Amino acid sequence: MILREFSLEGKLAIVAGNGRGWGNYLAIALAEAGADIVIAAPGGKGIEETAKKVRKMGRRALAISTDIAKSSEVEEMVERAISEFGKIDILVNSPDLEFARPFLEVSDEEWDQVMNINLRSVFLCTRAVGKHMLERKTGRVINVVPGLAVRGLSNCTAYCAAKGGVLQLTKALSQEWARGNIRVNAIGHGWFSEEERSEEEQLKDPLVRYIPLRRLGRPRDLSGLVVLLASDACDYINGQVLFADGGVLAHV
Amino acid sequence: MILEDLNLEGKVAVITGGGTGLGKAMSHALAGAGADVVVAARRVGPIEETASEVRGMGRRALAISTDVADSQQVERMVERAISELGKVDILINNAGIGGEQVTKPIWEITDEEWRIGIDTNLTGAFYCSRAVGRHMVERGSGRVINISSGYGLRGGRDNFMYCCAKAGVVLLTRSLALTWARDGVRVNCIVPGFFATVPLDRPEIRQYIESTARFNPMGRVGEPGDVGPLAVFLASEASDYVTGEIFCIDGGGLAGGYTPTGYAPIIPLKG
Numbered sequence: 001m002i003l004r005e006f007s008l009e010g011k012l013a014i015v016a017g018n019g020r021g022w023g024n025y026l027a028i029a030l031a032e033a034g035a036d037i038v039i040a041a042p043g044g045k046g047i048e049e050t051a052k053k054v055r056k057m058g059r060r061a062l063a064i065s066t067d068i069a070k071s072s073e074v075e076e077m078v079e080r081a082i083s084e085f086g087k088i089d090i091l092v093n094s095p096d097l098e099f100a101r102p103f104l105e106v107s108d109e110e111w112d113q114v115m116n117i118n119l120r121s122v123f124l125c126t127r128a129v130g131k132h133m134l135e136r137k138t139g140r141v142i143n144v145v146p147g148l149a150v151r152g153l154s155n156c157t158a159y160c161a162a163k164g165g166v167l168q169l170t171k172a173l174s175q176e177w178a179r180g181n182i183r184v185n186a187i188g189h190g191w192f193s194e195e196e197r198s199e200e201e202q203l204k205d206p207l208v209r210y211i212p213l214r215r216l217g218r219p220r221d222l223s224g225l226v227v228l229l230a231s232d233a234c235d236y237i238n239g240q241v242l243f244a245d246g247g248v249l250a251h252v
Numbered sequence: 253m254i255l256e257d258l259n260l261e262g263k264v265a266v267i268t269g270g271g272t273g274l275g276k277a278m279s280h281a282l283a284g285a286g287a288d289v290v291v292a293a294r295r296v297g298p299i300e301e302t303a304s305e306v307r308g309m310g311r312r313a314l315a316i317s318t319d320v321a322d323s324q325q326v327e328r329m330v331e332r333a334i335s336e337l338g339k340v341d342i343l344i345n346n347a348g349i350g351g352e353q354v355t356k357p358i359w360e361i362t363d364e365e366w367r368i369g370i371d372t373n374l375t376g377a378f379y380c381s382r383a384v385g386r387h388m389v390e391r392g393s394g395r396v397i398n399i400s401s402g403y404g405l406r407g408g409r410d411n412f413m414y415c416c417a418k419a420g421v422v423l424l425t426r427s428l429a430l431t432w433a434r435d436g437v438r439v440n441c442i443v444p445g446f447f448a449t450v451p452l453d454r455p456e457i458r459q460y461i462e463s464t465a466r467f468n469p470m471g472r473v474g475e476p477g478d479v480g481p482l483a484v485f486l487a488s489e490a491s492d493y494v495t496g497e498i499f500c501i502d503g504g505g506l507a508g509g510y511t512p513t514g515y516a517p518i519i520p521l522k523g
């Protein structure tokens with residue numbers, strides 16, 4: 001039965017982020033498909049709540065408070081994940097620090113922070129987990145990016161550069177680790193909203209009128225993609241960015 | 253639950269070129285996920301074989317001999333699929349000719365070769381989408397999956413008809429996706445890299461495949477079964493917010509720009 005190939009039972013996934021954006025939803029999606037979860041983000045109730053939800057689904061879960069832009073904390077988090085679960089099969093990097101300011105007004109500190117959270121964290125987490133994956137000769141790395149990783153927007157130069165950097169990291173590393181049996185891919189999202197809003201209400205938003213599917217993304221809209229790329233069903237997709245964005249990029 | 257979203261039970265899929273290669277693998281995959289399957293290509297033997305394999309998996313199947321380059325045959329095929337199986341939920345435009353067989357110096361390509369190639373690879377996808385599309389739009393639901401090629405995104409030496417037709421398939425995908433976005437129809441494209449779909453009995457073919465594999469980042473060529481799960485995902489509810497998107501499945505070939513793999517010097521920082 002082909003649907004069984006999508007199952008993540010017996011696998012351990014780390015979802016690393018800064019507590020914003022898609023991390024919690026992707027953790028739930030991976031758990032739905034059967035994975036045990038480590039959720040790593042800077043403290044707070046958010047990640048503990050997600051871990052509780054995962055446990056309610058009958059999976060093991062651990063929330064590890066981590067500053068993902070800090071090398072020592074990332075190393076500790078990965079060691080702890082391995083000592084508790086014995087291995088790591090899947091790494092999802094989904095940090096998101098939004099930032100917009102006219103280019104000439106961007107300070108050194110702002111630039112560094114945008115890069116640290118959005119790009120450096122992906123480097124640190126992937127390096128720490130990748131060492132372990134290469135030893136086991138198996139693994140899946142999935143980086144989460146917005147449409148601004150591939151298209152430009154005024155006042156968003158720093159953010160676009162960081163997210164574009166994640167995509168280039170994805171492509172280059174997909175080459176370097178291909179023979180190590182590790183797949184490195186990215187999934188992309190468009191505009192999304194965590195609250196359910198009626199179609200009518202959504203259409204008042206000019207942004208929504210620009211989305212071919214005429215609705216904002218929902219928290220579940222990346223679930224299928226992340227499970228596809230995390231699973232054994234999919235071995236030959238590598239170095240790609242795959243979007244679930246309601247068709248926005250079909251305009252481009 | 254996400255795994256339930258991938259279930260295709262009760263859906264009907266039309267797969268062109270489903271008698272061999274990738275089309276056969278996708279027929280098996282969709283049937284394995286629960287779909288009934290209509291297999292359409294010119295030769296009766298291969299499509300009958302796929303259809304009987306699908307029946308063996310407990311699903312309904314029809315083999316309908318069809319030349320996708322002939323719009324009347326396409327219309328009849330779709331009418332028959334709808335009248336016998338009730339509806340069409342999924343269309344996979346996979347029939348195609350080309351690849352390495354059609355590469356030759358431009359002045360040796362005949363009008364006829366060019367025309368037949370474009371008619372099969374591009375116009376065929378247009379005819380099938382047109383024939384199934386009205387039905388899908390009226391029902392407010394449907395999935396179209398077009399099979400392009402790495403050669404639809406990159407150039408190839410002496411490769412004209414195939415590159416142009418497959419690039420056309422990419423933009424057919426995007427324009428259909430935008431056009432039917434509000435009609436519940438999702439349109440996406442699979443871009444396969446090199447897949448071993450020819451019989452491996454001849455030594456020169458085995459050699460060719462081995463040398464191709466060496467230049468792939470993953471060190472192997474695709475197996476037809478590799479595309480199955482991707483087709484299931486794109487045919488299913490799990491891809492509801494995905495449209496107009498291109499899914500390369502090539503082991504990482506395009507991501508690296510098809511440079512020789514393994515050539516990776518180490519350059520230390522200076523100063």
Ligand SMILES: NC(=O)c1ccc[n+]([C@@H]2O[C@H](COP(=O)([O-])OP(=O)(O)OC[C@H]3O[C@@H](n4cnc5c(N)ncnc54)[C@H](OP(=O)(O)O)[C@@H]3O)[C@@H](O)[C@H]2O)c1
Nearest residue numbers: 269272273274293294295319320346347348401446447449
């Ligand atoms: N294999 C690869 O490496 C590769 C790479 C990139 C893209 N692709 C694409 O993937 C698709 C499947 O290729 P494949 O490798 O599986 O090759 P294949 O085994 O030759 O399959 C092509 C199928 O298309 C059918 N077909 C050809 N002309 C047709 C027509 N006029 N009307 C109806 N059906 C027609 C053929 O059946 P009949 O001859 O019986 O009609 C055949 O079953 C093609 O579109 C191909 O361009 C393949």
